[in-house]
Structure formats: structure tokens, C-alpha cells
Amino acid sequence: MNPRTLSRALAAFALSSSVISAAYAQNSAPQPVPIVSVIPEPQDRPLTTAMTLQVDATDIDRAIFHVRQTIPVEQGKPLILLYPQWLPGKHGPRGALAEMTGLMIRAGGNALRWTRDPVQVYAFHVDVPAGTASVDVEFQFTAPVRESEGRINVTPNMMNVQWEQVAVYPAGHFTRAIQVKPSITLPEGWTGVAALDGAKISGNRIEYGVTDFETLVDSPMFAGPHYKKWDLGNNVTLNVWADNAKYLEAKPEQIAAHRALVDESIILFGSKHFDRYEFLLGLTEELGGVGLEHHRSSENTRETDYFTEWDDNMSERGLLPHEFTHSWNGKFRRPATMWTPDYSTPMRDNLLWVYEGQTSFWDLVLGARSGLQSKEMVLGEWAKYAGSYAEQPGRTWRSVEDTTHDPIFGARKPKPFASQARGEDYYNESSLIWLDADMTIRQLSKGKKSLDDFAKAFFGVRDADWGVLTYDFDEVVRTLNAVQPYDWAKFLDTKLRQPGQPAPLNGLGKGGYKLVWKEEPNIFDKESMKESNVFNLTHSLGIILNKDATITSVMWNSPAFKANIVSGAKIIAVDGYAYSKDGLTSAIKAAKDNKTPVRLLMERNKRYTQIDIAYSGGLRYPHLEAIGQGETAIDRLLSPRRPKK
Structure with missing residues (x-):
């Protein structure tokens, strides 16, 4: 370009830029309003006195919980009430705020003005007159009455009370530092059980002793008129409710398998991080499904034929081993980024491949060791996962660890093409990766060590401590190396944090099995299709x-x-x-x-x-087939540990 042409081009550019600038200057151009949080950060300091919480759960026809609370007011501090949002075990912001209605706050009988925080909408600012010692809070929790509204947790024969849905708490405190005295009124003739202490029953009202708000939320209730319980030993109780009393007829050998689950779990971990444990199990076709872990209890539902058609529902019996394992893995030992001081602080889920992934490994192992599931059923389930990941296209772009964020943004809703999008694969793919870790330890130690040793060293510490002991990636690696030296950091980083990895089949091969394809479904797929009434032609x-x-x-x-x-x-x-x-x-x-x-x-x-x-x-259906003759390493992994009686 010659100098004259260049000069003209620059002049034209300057003119066009000035025209654009002038036009832009004539347009409205707002600036953002700053977001300033006035909600205090939680501090580990006690509330002045205990809150009281009274729940009337008698309106089962309309599924409405009526809530009354008395909450102390700290002098000289604003009162901000929080409704729980980020909930342990749900791995995301699952607070049921949309079902909270009719909020009224009073002091001395006079209604107080409240306003919802425009940014943190789970927070309520309350105008409290000077000198007010406490406020009275009332609201209703309108539980879903049809599936399109959410999970059904109240029916004419059963209810599942999750305390975080029927309580608010004051901002500015760790939830463990807030004391609360809860009570609940149930329908006449109903039995309710929660892992709360100091229960006093008067008619259909249960009043509990003072506890902290964190323990309250971690201690849900099941209740209903058709109820039976069994002592499983080690201060563990199997509490069962059913839509009809006829579904509560369990045979001694069925209860013995649950008792063996408790024994095998305590042998595995070598400790108990609970003073008592309550399995809460609903056998129902009406209540919404749930499987949710807590430190001293778990919420579980299965179909009504759990006992009565025992031989036909073995694939469904992995739930209780899973939730019981969580008392050690997830509740006592928890990733540092997933422990939060209150229910407004977001959780960071990166290590769910330990929290849920290793639990998904142990639930299969404990299912087999206890006899709740057969070895063939466990192999069928691992075959299903192996076949799925062997042909899953989404693994080319998304790592296992990246799927740990799925509960937050995916909200567990169906996806148009789940195999490409991936979902919460940190459960089942991690199960196969931990199987690989177990078999690697066995090979390197010549059979002297296994992942059982990691379980004792990592989860089995501090017997009788039912607090929370946090960890990070480096501690997982250090503990594995203490059990068996190896480049565990590279092993975990490659298989869990890097996309584009091959399907995690190495553990199966090291354990004496290989993935094969057959025209007939394996035992797990066959029973699962029957239970869910689907025809699976994925492969x-x-x-x-x-x-x-x-x-x-x-x-x-x-x-x-x-x-x-x-x-x-x-x-x-x-x-x-x-x-x-x-x-x-x-x-x-x-x-x-x-x-x-x-x-x-x-x-x-x-x-x-x-x-x-x-x-x-x-x-085409996936199966696992033994590579050689005789007992394999996986066979030994799944063998019972408790002495034969």
C-alpha cells in the first residue's frame, strides 16, 4: 500500500470510529448496582438460649405441616432468619423454599415486618423492636401432593419428616452452635422414630431433649401406623414402616442378613462413629423414593415386596449397605470443601468420587459379604457399569471428577442425551476405579494388603467420635501410600480428573474377570428391567x-x-x-x-x-466371565469376614 492510500484508509477508519463512538454515546448505558451482602458470616459461637420447634404433622389429608418456633434475639444485632438451602447428602442447593408458606413473625403478640433478601432469597430480614428477647415464628410447609410438585413425603400410611423443611434458624452462627428443643405431633396411632435423644411421648406428641440444629437436621423421622422394628446388634435398629401391615412379615434369615451387614461393616471399618444407629425403612408404593445418609440414621424406601418377595428383589438390596457405609464415609469423614458451617454456604463437590464413589464400591462388597446380595448379583452390577462406560461417548470430553458438579447444575433432571452429557458418574465409575485400587494393592503386596486396610486407616480412626473429620486429596494419597507404596496421586489424577480415559476395566482383569457380551441380560440387568418395567436395548x-x-x-x-x-x-x-x-x-x-x-x-x-x-x-448385554479356573481375587474380596457360627 502506498503512503497516499494508507493515509486515506487511516482517515476513513478514524471517521468511522468517531461516528460509532458518537452513536454509542447516544445510547443508554447503565452501570451495575453493587451487590452488598448484609448477611453475617457464620461464626462458631453459641446462640444465647435454645430455640423451640413445634411441628404439627397431623394434617395428612392435605400434607400440610404446621410449624411454630420461638427464636431468641441477640441484643444489638439484626435478626436475619435463614431457611436451609445447601443440604448435606443432597450435594447441592435443594432447600424446599417453594413449599414454605404463610410466614408470620411476632413479638409479644404483635406482627413484625419481614423482608426477603433480594440476593439470598432464603434469608428473611426481621424488623425487631428494641429490647425484644425472642420472636415467635409460624409457617406452613405444604408438602407435595402429586409427583409433578416434587417428592411425596406424606401419605395416609406414612410420612418422612425432614427437619430442614420445617425450621428456620438465625444467621451468624455455625448450625452446631444453635441449640433447639424440637417436638412433633403425629396422627393418632402412629409411631415415629428419629435418631434424637431424650424422647418423651405423651399421647401422639413426641418431645425431644435439647440438641443442636446440625444434629436435628441430620436426624430425620419416619412415621406411620404400620411399624415393626428389629435389633441388629451393636446398638443398630432396623425400623420398618409399610403401606400395609402384611408387608412387615420378615423371615429370620432375612433379618439375619441385615444383622450380618452391621457385623461386616464394623469388621471392615474397625470402629463405630455413632452411639446408636437407626435404619429408617419405608416399604411403600405411595411415598416418594429416598436413600439419604445421616450420621446416626438413614432414610430409605423400597417396594412393598421387600420381605414378601425376597427372592425376586435382590438387585434392590444395595441401598441399606450404601447408606450405612456413609456413616463412616461422608458423615464422619467428609471432604473439607463439603463440610459447611451452615446451610447457606455452598459446597464444593470435587471429592465426591471418594464420598460417594468409594461408598458405591463398599456397598457392593458389603452386600455380598453380608448375604444381602449374591456374588453373582454383584458381578452383574459391575458388569452393567463396565459395559456402560466401555461404550459411553461422553467420557471423551468430561472427566469423572467433573461429574461431581452435576448435582449442582444438573439438579438430577433427565437429559436429552445422557450418554454424551454424562451425569453423576462419580458413583459407579468410581466404584470400578476403587476396585482397580483394591486389586492393585493386592498385587503389589502379594495378597497381604487390600482396600480393607485403607478403610480401617482412613475411616476407622477415633472410635466413638461422631463429629466430622475432614480430609483433602493429599490425605487420601498419603493414606493409600501408607497401606501400599505406589504413585497413587498419578493413579487418581489420571483416572478421575482427566477426560478421554479408557473405561475402568483394569480392576476386573486384575481380579480375574473380563467383560463379555451375550444375548441374554445378566442377573442384575434382568431383575432391574423387571423391577422398573423397562426394556433396555442400550448396547x-x-x-x-x-x-x-x-x-x-x-x-x-x-x-x-x-x-x-x-x-x-x-x-x-x-x-x-x-x-x-x-x-x-x-x-x-x-x-x-x-x-x-x-x-x-x-x-x-x-x-x-x-x-x-x-x-x-x-x-448385547454385558457380563463378567472368569478368566481362569479356581477362586479369583474378586471372589476373595466378596467373601464374608465375620467368623462362621
């Missing part, structure tokens, strides 16, 4: 169908995906005949000739489409 066509032939999941890049099939579409006909499971199975088998497509008539949004799927791979 063939790439779809899962519900009982109505509606597709609920489509595998990314699968034959169905390439045929533009999505979740929500419904199969109307197969090869010209009305849909049936047997008909679709036959069509998939017939297509193995590599000439015949799987021909489907699909309906989606009232539009009908004929779709031919080019697939010839036949039915």
Missing part, C-alpha cells in the same frame, strides 16, 4: 423403552441416534405388527443376517414415521 439399538413402548433414553451415535430417534418417541409397530417386546426382540435377531433392517413405525408429537434401522449386531 444394541441404543434405546431404553418403558412399559408403554415410549423411548426414555437414546445412546449418542447409536443406530437409533443415527436414525434420528429421540426420547419421547413411541414405537407403534415392528415390521408391520403392533409393538410387543417379543416382536422387537425377534426383529433384532432377524437383522443379524446383515440384510434385514429393524423396521419401526414411530409416533412423535402426533406425527408418524417409518424408520428402518440398519443394525446387525443382535442383542
Whole structure:
């Protein structure tokens, strides 16, 4: 460019810039309003006196809890009340604020003005007259009455009381420093159990002794008219409620398996971090499902046939081992970034691959060791996970540790293509990675050490301490190295923090098994499909169908995906005949000739489409198959530890 041309170009640019600047100057251009928090940070200092909490839970027809609280006021300090938001065990902001209604705050019988914080909407600023010693709080918690509103936790025959839903607390304190005296009124004839101390029962009212707010929230209640309990030893009780009393008929050998679970767990960890433990188990088709850990109890639901059809629901019996393990892993030992001083402080979930992942490993091991589940069932479940991760496309871009953030932003809602998006894989993929760690320790130590030794060294410390002992990544590595020297930092970082890793099958191979594919589902898949009433064709066509032939999941890049099939579409006909499971199975088998497509008539949004799927791979289900003869290392892992009687 010659000098004259360059000069003209620069002049044109300057002119256009000035025109743009002038035009921009004429537009409105606001500046942000600063966000200034006036909510005090929590401090580890006691509240002046104890709060009182009275819950009336008798309105079961409308599922309304009526709440009354008396909360002391600290002189010279503003009163800000908080509704719990970030809840342990739920791994995200799951506070049920939308169901809190009718909030009234009074002092001396006079209504006080309150305003919701515009940023922290779970906080309420209260105008308190000078000299006020306490305020009276009333509100209703309107529990969901249909599934579209949320989890059902009140039915005519059962309720699950989660105290964080029926209480507020003052800002500025660690929740463990806030004392509270709770009470609850239940429907006539109902029995309620919570891991709270000092219970005094008068008619249908239960009044508990003074406890701290953290312990209260960590001690939920199950209640109902059809109730039975069993002593499992070691100060552990199995409390069971059912929709009907006939579902409470358990055989001695069934209870013996639960008793063995307690024995095996205490042998494994070598300690107890509870003075007593209450399994709260609801056998129900009406109450919403739950499996939630607490330090001295757990909330659990299973179907009504838990005892009465014992031989047909073994795949469902991993829940209690999982939640019981959490008393050690998750409640006593907790990642430092997941322990929070109150329920407004966000949790950082990075180490859920220990908290939930190793728990998912131990629930399978303890299920087998106790006899709640057979070795074949546990191998079937590991086969399911191995097959899933062997063909999961989303692992190319997303690490296991990144999935630990899913409970916060994913909120556990269904995803259009879960195999590509990934979900909370830190549970089951980590289970296979911890299996690899166990088998690596066994190999390097020539069978003298295993992950059992890590469990004792990491979770089994400080017997009888039911506080919280936090840890970080480095402590996990140090403890593993103390059990068996190895580059554990690289092992964990590579497999858990790096995307694009191969499926975690090494532990299976080291343990004496390999992943194979067969036309028939393994014992776990077979029972799971029966229990959930679905037809799982993930590893063939790439779809899962519900009982109505509606597709609920489509595998990314699968034959169905390439045929533009999505979740929500419904199969109307197969090869010209009305849909049936047997008909679709036959069509998939017939297509193995590599000439015949799987021909489907699909309906989606009232539009009908004929779709031919080019697939010839036949039915495919994952199985684990022993590599050689004799007992394997995985067989030894799953063998009972308690002495034979």
C-alpha cells in the first residue's frame, strides 16, 4: 500500500470510529448496582438460649405441616432468619423454599415486618423492636401432593419428616452452635422414630431433649401406623414402616442378613462413629423414593415386596449397605470443601468420587459379604457399569471428577442425551476405579494388603467420635501410600480428573474377570428391567423403552441416534405388527443376517414415521466371565469376614 492510500484508509477508519463512538454515546448505558451482602458470616459461637420447634404433622389429608418456633434475639444485632438451602447428602442447593408458606413473625403478640433478601432469597430480614428477647415464628410447609410438585413425603400410611423443611434458624452462627428443643405431633396411632435423644411421648406428641440444629437436621423421622422394628446388634435398629401391615412379615434369615451387614461393616471399618444407629425403612408404593445418609440414621424406601418377595428383589438390596457405609464415609469423614458451617454456604463437590464413589464400591462388597446380595448379583452390577462406560461417548470430553458438579447444575433432571452429557458418574465409575485400587494393592503386596486396610486407616480412626473429620486429596494419597507404596496421586489424577480415559476395566482383569457380551441380560440387568418395567436395548439399538413402548433414553451415535430417534418417541409397530417386546426382540435377531433392517413405525408429537434401522449386531448385554479356573481375587474380596457360627 502506498503512503497516499494508507493515509486515506487511516482517515476513513478514524471517521468511522468517531461516528460509532458518537452513536454509542447516544445510547443508554447503565452501570451495575453493587451487590452488598448484609448477611453475617457464620461464626462458631453459641446462640444465647435454645430455640423451640413445634411441628404439627397431623394434617395428612392435605400434607400440610404446621410449624411454630420461638427464636431468641441477640441484643444489638439484626435478626436475619435463614431457611436451609445447601443440604448435606443432597450435594447441592435443594432447600424446599417453594413449599414454605404463610410466614408470620411476632413479638409479644404483635406482627413484625419481614423482608426477603433480594440476593439470598432464603434469608428473611426481621424488623425487631428494641429490647425484644425472642420472636415467635409460624409457617406452613405444604408438602407435595402429586409427583409433578416434587417428592411425596406424606401419605395416609406414612410420612418422612425432614427437619430442614420445617425450621428456620438465625444467621451468624455455625448450625452446631444453635441449640433447639424440637417436638412433633403425629396422627393418632402412629409411631415415629428419629435418631434424637431424650424422647418423651405423651399421647401422639413426641418431645425431644435439647440438641443442636446440625444434629436435628441430620436426624430425620419416619412415621406411620404400620411399624415393626428389629435389633441388629451393636446398638443398630432396623425400623420398618409399610403401606400395609402384611408387608412387615420378615423371615429370620432375612433379618439375619441385615444383622450380618452391621457385623461386616464394623469388621471392615474397625470402629463405630455413632452411639446408636437407626435404619429408617419405608416399604411403600405411595411415598416418594429416598436413600439419604445421616450420621446416626438413614432414610430409605423400597417396594412393598421387600420381605414378601425376597427372592425376586435382590438387585434392590444395595441401598441399606450404601447408606450405612456413609456413616463412616461422608458423615464422619467428609471432604473439607463439603463440610459447611451452615446451610447457606455452598459446597464444593470435587471429592465426591471418594464420598460417594468409594461408598458405591463398599456397598457392593458389603452386600455380598453380608448375604444381602449374591456374588453373582454383584458381578452383574459391575458388569452393567463396565459395559456402560466401555461404550459411553461422553467420557471423551468430561472427566469423572467433573461429574461431581452435576448435582449442582444438573439438579438430577433427565437429559436429552445422557450418554454424551454424562451425569453423576462419580458413583459407579468410581466404584470400578476403587476396585482397580483394591486389586492393585493386592498385587503389589502379594495378597497381604487390600482396600480393607485403607478403610480401617482412613475411616476407622477415633472410635466413638461422631463429629466430622475432614480430609483433602493429599490425605487420601498419603493414606493409600501408607497401606501400599505406589504413585497413587498419578493413579487418581489420571483416572478421575482427566477426560478421554479408557473405561475402568483394569480392576476386573486384575481380579480375574473380563467383560463379555451375550444375548441374554445378566442377573442384575434382568431383575432391574423387571423391577422398573423397562426394556433396555442400550448396547444394541441404543434405546431404553418403558412399559408403554415410549423411548426414555437414546445412546449418542447409536443406530437409533443415527436414525434420528429421540426420547419421547413411541414405537407403534415392528415390521408391520403392533409393538410387543417379543416382536422387537425377534426383529433384532432377524437383522443379524446383515440384510434385514429393524423396521419401526414411530409416533412423535402426533406425527408418524417409518424408520428402518440398519443394525446387525443382535442383542448385547454385558457380563463378567472368569478368566481362569479356581477362586479369583474378586471372589476373595466378596467373601464374608465375620467368623462362621
